[in-house]
């Protein structure tokens with residue numbers, strides 16, 4: 001079985017090893033060494049990548065106790081190769097995973113809730129707990145987690161004997177009794193885990209909970225730790241800086257500034273609707289009675305405006321009154337009304353003719369159309 005160097009020392013980033021086997025597979029070559037520092041995917045942590053003898057290793061998995069390196073090119077069996085981990089990725093994974101242990105340990109000690117799910121993805125680390133924790137309570141959880149990081153306490157991993165294990169209190173998702181590896185964080189947590197971790201909590205740097213949501217009876221958290229949290233801070237800080245300049249608001253008061261702009265937008269929208277409605281009203285007053293279909297086109301009326309127009313025109317039209325807003329390129333919104341034609345029955349024919357989608361009642365239908373103005377006018381011409 002492969003000698004797993006990451007169990008001896010989680011900070012080994014390069015090593016020399018002998019190639020035991022090399023098999024061609026669907027995705028490149030599967031390489032097994034006599035020893036390795038590459039961690040195979042497990043315990044919620046993704047497999048390591050890096051190089052072996054200059055050949056790219058893009059993933060690592062465990063098969064029947066052997067660590068399998070997935071490589072882009074073959075390596076000679078029996079040769080000695082130098083292995084280099086993608087240390088930035090591995091260290092970032094360890095920061096996230098150890099951070100998750102501290103978080104889960106704090107939640108367990110504060111509330112007795114269990115971590116029931118853990119996933120490391122591109123958007124951060126997802127952690128599920130079996131009971132709900134409110135955003136207010138999470139503020140305190142986050143504060144305590146970061147306190148433990150500042151205290152820089154020791155993180156140790158070991159395989160206790162069966163007797164030791166029986167007397168040990170630790171978190172575990174599985175009911176294991178043999179070969180259980182315990183990752184212990186001084187003053188915080190003991191948890192069964194197979195993954196490599198930082199040696200001291202200080203290496204985690206920082207932990208930030210980004211969001212929380214209800215998950216069955218519990219809560220789902222999205223968090224970042226270490227460099228990933230710092231990168232996120234830079235990007236959000238830049239965002240706030242730009243918003244603050246755009247609104248001429250202090251950085252810590254940008255949300256008030258955005259609220260002000262939105263209130264102003266709502267007020268202007270309300271005012272604009274008033275102007276549009278009175279324009280529609282005076283336009284409708286000038287329309288004289290007709291038994292022909294009437295078709296109107298506008299650039300920027302919303303469906304409410306079109307409906308308002310159709311309702312005003314309807315008493316003056318015994319045919320079909322159709323109002324469109326939009327343009328030939330991006331398509332049109334429409335409202336069509338009639339006091340004489342059953343539009344529910346005719347909707348399919350109309351939509352086919354104007355390449356549209358939509359429906360409604362027998363008196364009024366609404367929807368969208370992807371046709372040229374000329375073709376629409378042609379259809380409604382009697």
Ligand SMILES: [Zn+2]
Nearest residue numbers: 043193194195
């Ligand atoms: Zn773990």
